[in-house]
Amino acid sequence: MTTSSAASAVLAGWAGLRAEQEELYRSLHRHPELSHQEHRTAEAAADGLRRAGFRVHTGVGGTGVVGILTNGAGPSVLLRADMDALPVRERTGLPYASAVTATDADGNDVPVMHACGHDVHVACLLGAARLLAGKQDAWHGTLVALFQPAEETGDGARGMVDDHLAAIIPSVDVALAQHVMPLPAGQVGTHTGPVLSAADSMRIIVHGRGAHGSMPQAAVDPVVLAAMIVVRLQTVVAREVPPTETAVLTVGSILAGATSNVIPDSAQLLLNLRTYRDTTRDTMLAAIRRIVTAECQASGSPREPEFELFDRFPLTDNDAATTERVAAAFADHFADRAGLIGPQSASEDFSDIPRALGVPYTYWCIGGIDAETYRRAEETGRVAQDIPVNHSAAFAPVLQPTLRTGTEALVVAALAWLAR
Numbered sequence: 001m002t003t004s005s006a007a008s009a010v011l012a013g014w015a016g017l018r019a020e021q022e023e024l025y026r027s028l029h030r031h032p033e034l035s036h037q038e039h040r041t042a043e044a045a046a047d048g049l050r051r052a053g054f055r056v057h058t059g060v061g062g063t064g065v066v067g068i069l070t071n072g073a074g075p076s077v078l079l080r081a082d083m084d085a086l087p088v089r090e091r092t093g094l095p096y097a098s099a100v101t102a103t104d105a106d107g108n109d110v111p112v113m114h115a116c117g118h119d120v121h122v123a124c125l126l127g128a129a130r131l132l133a134g135k136q137d138a139w140h141g142t143l144v145a146l147f148q149p150a151e152e153t154g155d156g157a158r159g160m161v162d163d164h165l166a167a168i169i170p171s172v173d174v175a176l177a178q179h180v181m182p183l184p185a186g187q188v189g190t191h192t193g194p195v196l197s198a199a200d201s202m203r204i205i206v207h208g209r210g211a212h213g214s215m216p217q218a219a220v221d222p223v224v225l226a227a228m229i230v231v232r233l234q235t236v237v238a239r240e241v242p243p244t245e246t247a248v249l250t251v252g253s254i255l256a257g258a259t260s261n262v263i264p265d266s267a268q269l270l271l272n273l274r275t276y277r278d279t280t281r282d283t284m285l286a287a288i289r290r291i292v293t294a295e296c297q298a299s300g301s302p303r304e305p306e307f308e309l310f311d312r313f314p315l316t317d318n319d320a321a322t323t324e325r326v327a328a329a330f331a332d333h334f335a336d337r338a339g340l341i342g343p344q345s346a347s348e349d350f351s352d353i354p355r356a357l358g359v360p361y362t363y364w365c366i367g368g369i370d371a372e373t374y375r376r377a378e379e380t381g382r383v384a385q386d387i388p389v390n391h392s393a394a395f396a397p398v399l400q401p402t403l404r405t406g407t408e409a410l411v412v413a414a415l416a417w418l419a420r
């Protein structure tokens with residue numbers, strides 16, 4: 001059986017699933033959960049997998065869920081969906097909009113919304129898992145359906161890896177994931193190579209010696225020191241990264257002192273980096289440490305500077321052979337609805353999973369915007385202004401053909417390995 005005939009056989013079951021999948025999606029959307037709090041969502045995923053005949057592990061890395069379905073000898077494919085929502089007050093006006101509030105990790109009550117569309121991912125993966133489970137004569141091998149917590153905080157995938165994911169699942173040949181984006185619904189887009197940037201945030205504390213504002217000779221001024229660092233950091237991208245590379249280094253926050261006539265003891269800088277190559281990332285991180293340490297020395301700083309990395313997202317670097325295989329299957333199935341996308345400036349932690357398992361991966365995008373609405377915005381050159389993007393309070397993927405396309409994409413991509 002070719003991938004395409006296996007896909008037709010499996011996807012024939014979608015019509016019978018549609019109403020239930022849409023209801024699940026609306027229910028997930030109405031009940032979004034913050035990162036690390038995805039209990040209800042995880043329960044829905046585990047329940048759906050069990051009913052489809054998967055062997056299910058729950059509580060992996062917190063609320064992570066893994067379902068395994070073995071269907072004879074053959075390749076093994078991992079499909080991943082993220083489950084968490086964001087602290088955003090929903091303003092979509094949808095009949096199934098969220099009115100949920102929750103307590104975040106800092107103890108603050110915040111509104112919660114599926115503003116990134118992870119509810120789409122969960123509904124599509126459950127749908128794909130059920131369809132494949134229901135038509136096992138069309139494929140062979142092992143299907144691993146993985147529901148990951150805490151993508152938005154960048155530590156959910158690593159949490160599952162650290163919680164012995166590799167020991168729970170059989171060895172897999174490939175890992176696949178997708179994201180709904182502000183593109184026309186019904187479309188799928190693939191990209192070979194770096195598709196999402198790596199992101200790192202860094203907290204730097206530099207130490208000086210406080211004194212009266214009128215007696216600078218008694219001080220080591222951390223404000224001047226921090227200012228020199230900010231200026232000197234501008235040379236990292238300009239002078240140390242090759243001009244053909246894309247990289248960003250932003251000092252987003254600088255904090256020191258409280259009043260005009262006191263020289264403070266220390267200063268804090270918060271940095272954000274975006275890179276599309278691990279070597280560039282390493283170069284920049286090393287350059288930052290070198291510059292900050294040297295500037296502290298130049299100022300006569302009494303203590304070593306402190307560095308803390310946080311909110312780290314790995315590079316998403318799609319494997320060429322894997323992406324070509326998926327793209328060919330998409331071209332067959334979706335015809336002119338399958339295309340190429342460029343690198344996106346967002347970041348993701350999905351790749352922590354295949355990287356830890358030592359397997360190739362690819363990550364593609366599906367559209368979620370009503371095609372006619374998108375076309376009109378394109379015509380007037382107002383896509384950026386009129387189409388709400390992920391993380392916006394107005395981000396509202398249309399139910400169809402979004403859910404259908406996301407489900408089809410997962411089934412077709414998985415069958416590119418598993419088709420009998």
Ligand code: ZN
Nearest residue numbers: 116152390391
């Ligand atoms: Zn997001």
Ligand code: ZN
Nearest residue numbers: 116118151179
């Ligand atoms: Zn997302």
